[in-house]
Amino acid sequence: MALPKEELVEFIYKLVEAAQGKKQLKAKDLEKMVLKEHPDQPKNDVKYAIKDLIDSGRCVYTYFGGSFVEIPHVEGAAKH
Amino acid sequence: MSERITDIGPPHYSKFLPPVIKENYGKWKYHTIPEPGVLIHVSETGDELISVRVASPRLITTLFARDLCDIADKYCDGYLRFTSRHNVEFLVSDKSKLEGLKAELVQRGLPKGGTGHSVTNIVHTQGWVHCHTPAIDASGIVKAVMDDLFEYFGSHELPAQVRISLACCLNMCGAVHCSDIAICGVHRTPPTIRHEVLRHLCEIPTTIASCPTGAIRPHPDKTLKSVIVNEERCMYCGNCYTMCPALPCFDSEKGGVALLVGGKVSNAKSPPMFSRLAVPYIPNDPPRWPDTVVTIRRILIKYAENALKWERVGEWVERIGWERFFEVCEIPFTFQHIDDYKFQAYDTYRTSMHFKF
């Protein structure tokens, strides 16, 4: 069953949270993980759910040789 | 979020076109290059646009850029453009202002040129000015090479145009692999592994995944929470360092310059060509990299003396053969020149515009 928007956003957030520090996930990885659980979920929903998470600041894009979706964290290269 | 403006893209170019271009858009008939650095485009309507091409170091300050604006205000009604090779072009609609512009450029030390059969501006990357994986500086080498070849920037003396490009490491942000002469920074040291830092700073799976040749493996001693590097597979690209700052792979002694020659992108006569390795290594020698400068000059002079009219560097080398090229340019041939990196059936695909309808 496709998830309503709010639930989809939370579902994706939990995926990112669970992977944090273990595996960096790309937007496409998240889409594939959603579709595995909810095969009828339109891809566009996933796209806008990720946008929602990024716009709200709960997730950020990072770039380490590829662009990933992560929970905001302190930059390793910055002076602490 | 409502007050934030996003996803508007760049402004429409039509806002920046001088009236003579707006009126003659798509109607240009031919162009002439009456002197190096000056292009005149003539429209079917008889209108003319004069473009004066000037060198820029690419790395500039807003002070320099505002100077360019002052010049454009004075002679070009405020219109100018930049080329794909970082030259500035002053767009003169009023012919009577050309001589004044030329005089002011001389007075300001802004060289005009880069047209026709010249060595035009060197396309380059950031180097030590702003990059985290460079083997060489960019701006300094470019300055040293262009100072040396300056006579060829403001003249049409060469058999054809010569495009020189620089990339400060083999990642080639500048994609210099189709240039008449390509200057490429090369590292020659695999990463050193700082185990005690790595476990705190880096994710092991992403560090492993960062290596394009699969040379990084988990450390057999799991308690270390670190990695090992198969040094024989490392080609020093620095991607692991991008992912994991505990893997520095650069040292002061072994980095340097490689020169590749004979590439082109134009389809004129011959298809586009890759640049091929000419000199595998010249040590870093700041601030003016004399060996690099002298070697490039030697290649350019031999080309200028020996190429036929209209022949690009790559066409000249193909005609005389690579073995002759190495002989003429006094460059030793080494194991490094023989390709042993993977490549695919790709060479059966057409990379040229040479086909028929």
Next chain:
Amino acid sequence: MHKTPLLDQLESGPFPSFVKDLKRLAPTKPAVNDLLGQLERSYKEKITHWKHGGIVGVLGYGSGIIGRYSDLPDEFPGLEHFHTMRINHPSAWFYTTQALRELFDIWDEHGSGLLNMHGATGDIIFLGTRTEELEPAFQKLTAKGWDIGGSGSAMRSPSCCCGPARCEWSCYDTLEACYQLTQEFQFDLHRPSYPYKYKLKFSGCPNDCVAAVARADMSMIGVWKDDIRIDQSAVEAYMGGELKPKGGGANVDKLDVQADVVDLCPTQCMWLEGKTLKINNRECNHCMHCINMMPQALRPGTDVGCTVLLGSHAPILEGAQMSWVIVPFMRMEEPFDELKELTSNITEWWAEHGKNRERVGELIMRLGMRAFLEAVGLPPVPQTVKTPRANPFFFWHKSDFEAEDAGRKYHTTK
């Protein structure tokens, strides 16, 4: 001011000196003074002093900001943060001084005042600012009608040659095509969701002034299908030496039309009859040599469009590739729907199958041209290859046999 004895040696010489320029700005911009100091250190030690940052950005975007930190922040505090902002450039890099000054005002206020006109992909590159300046700078830029460009695993800012704005050879409107495709892919330009970068470059003719064939995953190169336009009186003027070859761009006083043009034609499709130049246009491979030589006598035809080539990238990882022909001819008229659709189809297929950091050209190598062509709905055409395969290791799919059973060849069904 930091002492820079090595860099000082780059102040002399006839080519414009970046050191001289940076030194002008250093007294009012501590970051620039520190940059000169750190660069001097790199010149002494022959090593870089920058660290890569991967997190900073502006809210909502995953593109356009590149994090940079000095590894000597105590010595050069002005470089503690020194991030890059990529500003999406207007098509063909035309500007008014008014627009440029607005940009420089923003950058002087919120950054180091250093920039590149332009970066390798085409963007205006603002070099060096602190994390807390990114958002205010972004808001001022958008208020003036500017937006930031692509970076990371995203659509990159497309770029184009000067096209019909200032060139008689352009076979389509490169500026408008570049603008429209940039607008069409704003979401993907700012929100990285591809396996790696995807670059679009638009060249108006096969001279390829923006190096599309070498530097863009998708290269649109202008081409004509009909006859080269000839002004025979101008041909005569070249023969007589009244007109100079290449518009004067070569140190050659008089063109020898037979030796310099006709004999160098790669397809030998032209000849002289007295003072008249004849071209068998059907055999022309539009290399541009004759047109380059005699710009006042010859011009591309008027039945025009572009060739779409795919796959080029620098050597990382499988070795450098140049783009190869996938669509020999595409009509290029507003609103460029065919190209937009093809681009979407290709990026969708690549996003689905590509690994992290795998360019589209490399994915096609891995999965095969047939898989690619079928997925995006393109037929096999001979213009795609220089030569057919030399080996007998080809595959037959179920669809081929089904077509055969139905009495037709598979690819004649389209």
